[in-house]
Amino acid sequence: MFAEERVQEILNELNINGKVTVKDLSSKFNVTEDCIRKDLRNLESKGFLKKTYGGAIQKRKTADIDRVPDRMQINTFAKEKIAEKAFNLIKDRETIFLDISTTNILLAKLLANSNKPVTVVTNMTDIVDALSKENNINVVCTGGVLNKFLDGFTGSSTIEFINKYKFDKAFVGSSGVDILDNNITTFDIEDGNTKKAVINSSRETYLVMENNKFYYDGPYKFATFKDIKGILTDSAPETDISEVLDEFNINII
Template sequence: MFVQERQKKIIDLLEENGRVLVRDLSMRFSVTEDCIRKDLAALEKNSLLKRVYGGAVTERINTHQLKAEQRKDTNVAQKKIIAKKALELIKTGDTIFLDISTVNVELARLLLNKKIKVNVITNMIDIMNLLAAHKYAEMTFIGGTLDFAGDGFIGGLANGLIDKLHFDAAFMGAVGIDIHKNAVYTYKPEDGLTKKKAVDSADKAYILAENEKFMRSGNFLYASLNDFIAVVTEKPLSRQAAKKIKEYRIKNL
């Protein structure tokens, strides 16, 4: 087996399991442990994994990009594709929750151009401002404690109001998703607790996330993957990731 082929298989195993061990790889490929360590070193140099004692784990990034304003101009093409897919999940007469998420800003823009009667509930200021001009949408804005960086309201007051509401569907953002830990992350605990309230108040909850979010982490785990019925991405997940999320009985749209 060529070196490149072996290293490709190592990455496939890592994506599937989240962790690989030098000893197991040595036996699997019938090469020395020193040879495997060299493979891992080469892959780490290309930022494809992170070496740990006895093996390697997936390389995950925490961007600490806290301000919504900083995220609005990133991955715009991908967000538009995700928003278009999400729009198809909304039916006339639905009551939907749009979370603090720059993908949801794109979804709100699409709703403006669609003549569909819908009840929109949101805690994000940008979404409120956009949909104030929607002739067919009934808008409810969730107040609370201003999260200036997130451009919306979170905290106890917001949570208390969400507790009293019911959504046909909630469209949620995430700063990171770890399929091996069954974890969906945001940055702040207060934001995470508000997000979880929205998920719990919805008949159907969807994660709207670019594929790269599957290699990113946040600071607060606000939900498990099996709290959602689907994750909406701009393109299909890798074969390994798609296989893994099926274990949580959720779809990739």
């Protein structure tokens, strides 16, 4: 394999996992660890990554703003894994909130097929559709002003409806999580304000997000780590990330 091909493969792995290690790359490409360190230094100098002890992490990026059908095609396996973890947290006869999130659409489908007796409150039209089949689930839609880009309801009238409830659990989506400044973000201000209301009305709030969102940011901050109980993700984050989350007593599931 040419050096250029190896570097591209390193970047591909960073885009998928958010991190790489010198040891794993050395074994994968059958080259010395010094060779990999040189590759990482070169990539860091070009602004593609940030070197860490024993490897490198993806530099923080601004989250992409895609429509729901497009987002449903991205990281599907990871989202299915997260949805299963969320499903296992839900107990019979609980009242839960499913926020605007493509992962939550998959969670809704699991609930619909399980016939689990719960009440689901949501502000996302795709989730209502997923739960519309005959089952034991009581479905409540917030209503409000429809954001056609998000396929969901956001804003003051939606928030007024949410404030009337007390949810056992809420599963909330996010554009990104910044460990360094203790912020959880999204890209739409009305969506962010609605998420705030959901968190305030929930006994337990869980973020549902792929691991790579630890390296992404949205422009609007809607919560900090003290606002959530846990993060449901597809794979364990870097040790330095886990240590920060441990300080806030956040469960990584």
